[in-house]
Amino acid sequence: MDRLRDERQAEYGDAWDTALRYDFNNPYAYPRDMIRAKIARLQHNPQHEDSWRDIAEYAQMALDFIQRERNG
Numbered sequence: 342m343d344r345l346r347d348e349r350q351a352e353y354g355d356a357w358d359t360a361l362r363y364d365f366n367n368p369y370a371y372p373r374d375m376i377r378a379k380i381a382r383l384q385h386n387p388q389h390e391d392s393w394r395d396i397a398e399y400a401q402m403a404l405d406f407i408q409r410e411r412n413g
Contacts, residue, residue: 368406372399 364370376399379392386392 369403372403372406375399 376396379396379399383389383392
């Protein structure tokens, strides 16, 4: 299990570090951070179609937040 954790940390970064600094009051934090995670994965497999689709979905989520804020 430690080997797997170490491999993932080397590949994607320290998940605990990100979680401890997470801003739960910022609605943009979740889509932003998920886009970062997907980009990290694409560095290892740029042809992973699901990651590209997920990035588009998370970007749309952030745009929806913007529109809701503008429209009240």
